[in-house]
Amino acid sequence: MSLLYVGIMSGTSLDGIDIALSRFNDGQQADCLDALCLPLPAALRQQLLDLCSPSNDELYQAGVAGNAWARLAAEGVNQLLARQGLSPRQICAIGSHGQTVRHHPEQGFSLQIGSPALLAELTGIKVIADFRSRDLAAGGEGAPLVPAFHHWLLSSPALTRTLVNIGGFANLTVLRPGEAASGFDSGPGNALMDNWALRHIGTPFDADGQWASQGQVHQGLLARMLADPYFARRGPKSTGREYFHEAWLAAHLQQVPGVSAVDVQASLTMLTAQSIADSLQQAASDTAELYICGGGARNSHLMRQLQMLLPRQRVLSTQALGVNPDWMEAMAFAWLAWRFEQRLAGNLPNVTGAKGERVLGALYPA
Incomplete structure (x- = not known):
């Protein structure tokens, strides 16, 4: 059985949002069917960069930047589906990493913004996000995933x-x-x-x-x-x-x-x-x-x-x-969304230091 998922990754390079349409076949194989990268507008990139260090009015700035990130990501998802001739109902889910703005595993938290609820609203596809917090709760670093x-x-x-x-x-x-x-x-x-x-x-x-x-x-x-x-x-x-x-x-x-x-x-x-x-x-x-x-x-x-x-x-x-190096991480978050839906663990304790395997993610219905 073939299942279609979209994975979204925006990394610490802050160069763009990678979006990959992936197909999972019977849980044994993954293929990247199509992918694109949307460059971050200069203003949004600077906002996200500023949020990586202490500043004034951070909560407001994070809210504004998170919504802007979600709108850009939704635009990319819709572009990808349009050029593949797919409708939102043909996609099982979006796995969205969001944009990391603070990572403090020594304090038990890692913050990714990207308004997954807004992303679900704008695409008509359920979104699975917040992949790091369950591993952190289990004593892990929350990364790498x-x-x-x-x-x-x-x-x-x-x-x-x-x-x-x-x-x-x-x-x-x-x-x-x-x-x-x-x-x-x-x-x-x-x-x-x-x-x-x-x-x-x-x-x-x-x-x-x-x-x-x-x-x-x-x-x-x-x-x-x-x-x-x-x-x-x-x-x-x-x-x-x-x-x-x-x-x-x-x-x-x-x-x-x-x-x-x-x-x-x-x-x-x-x-x-x-x-x-x-x-x-x-x-x-x-x-x-x-x-x-x-x-x-x-x-x-x-x-x-x-x-x-x-x-x-x-x-x-x-x-x-056989894996394009540009799309590996976006494919990984499509896979993590698939794992969440199967209620299968998405972390490796040997890698993150968590006390055990955990199902990662939180669901935002369309």
Whole structure:
């Protein structure tokens, strides 16, 4: 039996809203039938970015931004259905991650905005959202959640695979035959690089790592950044803009003055690559193949850095496994909506640190 779900993911890169139409066949296979990305308007992106740190009138700003996010997401869902010739009643549900604006697992909460009730109203499709809070209630980090989908979709019966999603932040999933999957956030992905590129070359990201490739890694700066205690911690662990932000970088730059902007970008790219490589060696040195998804898979300079640091592993895009790296996370939230409807667990305790498996999500009827 084929079931159609829509997954929506808007990550910490704050570049756009990814929407994927996925088909699940008898609970054994998932296919992405179509997908699109709606860029965030500059004003909304700034609102969401501002909400990631303390400011005035935050509750009002969160309400306004959440509604704007839902309207944009609904527009994307309706576009996707129109070009596929589908009606809302043909879709089982929407799985919406929403936009994370605060992530504080040490305090037992993680806040995603995105007005799921409004999204249901505007699309005529029931929405399943709020995926993190049940895991947090069970003592987990609430993230990362996508490794559970990796395990379901891409485990091999014969060899160890490691997948890395490089969005604003990077997370690893280790898949060993016959074992429970494990994983954690390794640290920054694209977030610090994107912020630096916007500030210094006026683009929202360093396309293909071309700017970074023109610089030289400043070893002193890199060593200072890698000395941060987060990198020495073992999983389960998760992170976000609350920890790795512009002020974090500025504090390190104060200790190594005079580094050129392009060399900072080269060093930030190496920070992402080195922290992923170190995490892989710590958690899954037996990995033969490393598969990358998320925006980082499109950064050929970063991919080359990873391959240089990991000569014993083949570094590939998840496209090699038949999954477009751009849509992996959106597909995962379609899958989490399907899991919710089947009343099946959506978390992996080895990854999040929760006391056990839990059904994730909350229902907003159409």
